[in-house]
Amino acid sequence: MKKWLVLFILLVGLAGCNQSKDTLDSLRVAEVTRSIFYAPLYVAIEKGFFKEEGLTIDLQTTWGGDKTMTALLSDGADIALVGSETSIYVYAQGADDPVINFAQLTQTDGTFLVSRTQMEEFTWEKLKGTTFLGQRKGGMPQMVGEFVLKKNGIDPHNDLKMIQNVDFANIPNAFASGTGEFVQLFEPQASMFEQQGIGYIVASFGIESGHIPYTTFMAKESTINEREQAIEKFTRAIYKGQQWVYERDASEIAKVIQPFFEETELKLIEVVIERYKNQKSFAEDPILDEQEWENLQNIMDEAGELPERVDYEKIVNTNFAKKVSE
The missing domain is CATH 3.40.190.10 (Periplasmic binding protein-like II)
Structure with a gap:
C-alpha cells in the first residue's frame, strides 16, 4: 500500500475519532x-x-x-x-x-418562617414584640421576608426587633444558640430543625409572596x-x-x-x-x-x-x- 494512502487512512481515522469526541x-x-x-x-x-x-x-x-x-x-x-x-x-x-x-x-421564594416554640394556631400578629432573625439586607430572601411581613400588617422595623447583620452561613447556628424567637430559613435547615426539636415551621414565605x-x-x-x-x-x-x-x-x-x-x-x-x-x-x-x-x-x-x-x-x-x- 502506498505511503500516501496509509497516511490518508490514518488521517481519516483520526478525524473520525475527533468527530465522535466532539459530538457533545x-x-x-x-x-x-x-x-x-x-x-x-x-x-x-x-x-x-x-x-x-x-x-x-x-x-x-x-x-x-x-x-x-x-x-x-x-x-x-x-x-x-x-x-x-x-x-x-x-x-x-x-x-x-x-x-x-x-x-x-x-x-x-424558598424560605420558611421557623418558630422556637410549637404553635398550633399561628398568626403573623405573634411576631410583634419579638426578635426576628432575618436574612442578609439587600438579598432577595430578606426583601421577600420584609414584603411578607408588611403584607401581613407587620412593620419590620418598628413592630419587632429585626436582626439582619448575621452572615448567611451562620444564621442557623445563631438561632440554635438562642438568638431570636423566629428565624427565616432555607431548606433543608428548616426541616432539620424540626427533626431536632430546635424550631418549628409555621409559615412559608414562598406561599405568602406568590410567584x-x-x-x-x-x-x-x-x-x-x-x-x-x-x-x-x-x-x-x-x-x-x-x-x-x-x-x-x-x-x-x-x-x-x-x-x-x-x-x-x-x-x-x-x-x-x-x-x-x-x-x-x-x-x-x-x-x-x-x-x-x-x-x-x-x-x-x-x-x-x-x-x-x-x-x-x-x-x-x-x-x-x-x-x-x-
Missing part, C-alpha cells in the same frame, strides 16, 4: 449555591436529559450572587443559575452586553446570539427535568438527586422535595411570565432595592422556553 456540545453552568431547591436541574443531569440533547454540562457552585455574576460576566461560565434581581442590577449599571433571563427554574422568578438561568446576550442551538437544547433538557419532577413522587426524586447531597439523609431530602412540590416552588415549565417579573420588581421596589424598573422584554427572552414547552 459543552456548556459551563455556575449555580449560586447547591440546594435541593434546584432539584429539576440535578434530575436533568442524572437522568441524562442533557446528553439526550447532545450536551455535556460542567456544573460549578460559585456560592453567592456576586461571585456567580462575576463568573458569567468574565466568561468563566456560559450560563448562570441565580436570582433574577442580579440581571436587573447589571442592566442598571449600563452593561453593553446585558444578561438575559431565558429559563426559569424556581417560581417562589416570582426566584431563580433563573441566564446568559449574556452575546452568548445567546452566538449559541442559540445550545441554549435551546439546554432549555429543553431543563423542561424534561421539570416534567419528571412533577410526574414522580418525592422518594424517587430524592434517590436520583442524592449524589449531589451525599451528607444529607435521604429521608430529609424527601421531606424537603415534598414541601417544595406541594407549594409548587419548582417551576412547572421554563417560561418566565410578565406578571412574575412585575411581582419581582414590586418586591424589590418595596424594599428600596430596585435601581430602576426594567421592561420585561429588555432582559427576558422566552423564545426558547415557549418553543420547548409546546
Whole structure:
C-alpha cells in the first residue's frame, strides 16, 4: 500500500475519532449555591436529559450572587443559575452586553418562617414584640421576608426587633444558640430543625409572596446570539427535568438527586422535595411570565432595592422556553 494512502487512512481515522469526541456540545453552568431547591436541574443531569440533547454540562457552585455574576460576566461560565434581581442590577449599571433571563427554574421564594416554640394556631400578629432573625439586607430572601411581613400588617422595623447583620452561613447556628424567637430559613435547615426539636415551621414565605422568578438561568446576550442551538437544547433538557419532577413522587426524586447531597439523609431530602412540590416552588415549565417579573420588581421596589424598573422584554427572552414547552 502506498505511503500516501496509509497516511490518508490514518488521517481519516483520526478525524473520525475527533468527530465522535466532539459530538457533545459543552456548556459551563455556575449555580449560586447547591440546594435541593434546584432539584429539576440535578434530575436533568442524572437522568441524562442533557446528553439526550447532545450536551455535556460542567456544573460549578460559585456560592453567592456576586461571585456567580462575576463568573458569567468574565466568561468563566456560559450560563448562570441565580436570582433574577442580579440581571436587573447589571442592566442598571449600563452593561453593553446585558444578561438575559431565558429559563426559569424556581417560581417562589424558598424560605420558611421557623418558630422556637410549637404553635398550633399561628398568626403573623405573634411576631410583634419579638426578635426576628432575618436574612442578609439587600438579598432577595430578606426583601421577600420584609414584603411578607408588611403584607401581613407587620412593620419590620418598628413592630419587632429585626436582626439582619448575621452572615448567611451562620444564621442557623445563631438561632440554635438562642438568638431570636423566629428565624427565616432555607431548606433543608428548616426541616432539620424540626427533626431536632430546635424550631418549628409555621409559615412559608414562598406561599405568602406568590410567584416570582426566584431563580433563573441566564446568559449574556452575546452568548445567546452566538449559541442559540445550545441554549435551546439546554432549555429543553431543563423542561424534561421539570416534567419528571412533577410526574414522580418525592422518594424517587430524592434517590436520583442524592449524589449531589451525599451528607444529607435521604429521608430529609424527601421531606424537603415534598414541601417544595406541594407549594409548587419548582417551576412547572421554563417560561418566565410578565406578571412574575412585575411581582419581582414590586418586591424589590418595596424594599428600596430596585435601581430602576426594567421592561420585561429588555432582559427576558422566552423564545426558547415557549418553543420547548409546546
